[in-house]
Amino acid sequence: MADTQFVTATNVNQNQVMDTVTENKKNAGKRKTDKQGYSKEMYLSWYELMLRIRRFEERALMMYGQQKIRGFCHVYIGQEAVAAGIESAIRREDAIVTAYRQHGTALGRGCSSRECMAELFGKATGIVKGKGGSMHFFSSEHRYFGGNGIVGAQIPIGTGIAFAEKYKGTDNLCVTMFGDGAARQGALHESFNMAMNWKLPVLYIVENNGYAMGTSVKRTSNVVELYKMGASYDIPSEPVDGMNPEAVHEAVSRAAEYIRAGNGPYFLEIRTYRYKGHSVSDPAKYRTKEEVQEYQERDPVKITEKMILDNKVASEAEIKAIQDKVKEEILEAVKFAEESPYPDPAELWNDNYTQADYPYIRD
Numbered sequence: 001m002a003d004t005q006f007v008t009a010t011n012v013n014q015n016q017v018m019d020t021v022t023e024n025k026k027n028a029g030k031r032k033t034d035k036q037g038y039s040k041e042m043y044l045s046w047y048e049l050m051l052r053i054r055r056f057e058e059r060a061l062m063m064y065g066q067q068k069i070r071g072f073c074h075v076y077i078g079q080e081a082v083a084a085g086i087e088s089a090i091r092r093e094d095a096i097v098t099a100y101r102q103h104g105t106a107l108g109r110g111c112s113s114r115e116c117m118a119e120l121f122g123k124a125t126g127i128v129k130g131k132g133g134s135m136h137f138f139s140s141e142h143r144y145f146g147g148n149g150i151v152g153a154q155i156p157i158g159t160g161i162a163f164a165e166k167y168k169g170t171d172n173l174c175v176t177m178f179g180d181g182a183a184r185q186g187a188l189h190e191s192f193n194m195a196m197n198w199k200l201p202v203l204y205i206v207e208n209n210g211y212a213m214g215t216s217v218k219r220t221s222n223v224v225e226l227y228k229m230g231a232s233y234d235i236p237s238e239p240v241d242g243m244n245p246e247a248v249h250e251a252v253s254r255a256a257e258y259i260r261a262g263n264g265p266y267f268l269e270i271r272t273y274r275y276k277g278h279s280v281s282d283p284a285k286y287r288t289k290e291e292v293q294e295y296q297e298r299d300p301v302k303i304t305e306k307m308i309l310d311n312k313v314a315s316e317a318e319i320k321a322i323q324d325k326v327k328e329e330i331l332e333a334v335k336f337a338e339e340s341p342y343p344d345p346a347e348l349w350n351d352n353y354t355q356a357d358y359p360y361i362r363d
């Protein structure tokens with residue numbers, strides 16, 4: 001199943017973890033994707049979720065082109081294995097908070113395609129009543145805390161959610177995700193330090209897709225292997241192949257086990273790639289076609305489908321049934337969004353945070 005060494009001991013010591021880090025690094029990119037290590041249900045659920053995210057966003061881009069969706073829109077296409085591998089390795093009660101490239105994470109949490117699509121359309125039936133749009137899905141029912149537009153702002157928020165879980169005595173953890181661009185924010189360092197000092201149940205995940213808007217990781221810092229940043233706080237950290245749901249699942253599983261045992265935070269650098277530009281308005285001229293192609297050859301949806309078929313995990317008919325189901329679901333979601341009403345203008349006054357006794361300065 002895995003060609004990496006697992007860290008499963010509850011009181012694993014730091015040297016062991018750092019040995020594992022070195023091992024993983026040596027093995028990164030060497031993982032075999034042609035061997036079956038998990039159940040049929042697992043492979044099919046990874047495939048279905050990744051396909052749902054892919055088809056959802058392809059359709060959203062089409063609707064954007066028709067101006068049915070407006071405003072900011074950052075798609076996750078290429079990064080789907082990250083959402084799939086995280087979800088299969090954690091529990092529904094665990095919390096997740098992430099940045100603005102977040103449609104896939106919300107769908108992974110189980111938020112419905114129709115509510116998410118309606119949100120993109122700005123409709124009252126959207127997941128946050130049409131008031132958030134592409135960057136701001138949220139669902140406390142799904143333990144999904146958004147959707148944050150300020151780069152890195154969710155890092156202290158996720159740390160705070162983890163603090164709340166520890167304070168309340170649950171054994172839930174908070175997966176706190178951010179991009180490589182956010183890894184340079186000061187808030188990350190304050191959060192890492194506090195989480196480690198207080199042994200908070202937080203799994204930090206940087207989705208390193210190589211770019212922050214048009215700026216490559218290489219141009220930002222000498223430290224391009226982002227997982228190494230955890231070492232300054234003694235947080236166990238490792239790099240992960242983010243183009244393969246199996247690798248993500250394995251890394252998140254051992255991290256979650258370590259955290260749930262009360263050891264404090266864990267940090268994963270999941271290496272991935274976005275095929276599209278930063279947002280719909282970015283032609284992505286700062287990188288070569290060859291670079292994009294290289295990653296498309298490792299496409300997580302395609303490699304998972306190939307793996308399933310080559311190993312006869314499921315039949316072509318079963319794969320086709322999933323494809324048809326997802327296609328129908330997304331078309332239905334668009335229809336639902338189109339037919340839904342816009343929010344009543346009076347809704348502007350609802351769901352705003354107010355504090356009755358806040359000392360406003362008044363004339």
Ligand SMILES: Cc1ncc(C[n+]2csc(CCOP(=O)(O)OP(=O)(O)O)c2C)c(N)n1
Nearest residue numbers: 101149150151179180181182209211212213
């Ligand atoms: C504090 C702050 N600074 C700058 C921006 C403008 N901005 C929006 S996205 C972005 C790049 C972030 O890149 P990364 O964290 O790698 O995420 P990715 O888009 O690759 O998923 C920047 C600089 C912002 N939203 N917030």
Ligand SMILES: [Mg+2]
Nearest residue numbers: 179180211212
């Ligand atoms: Mg990035």
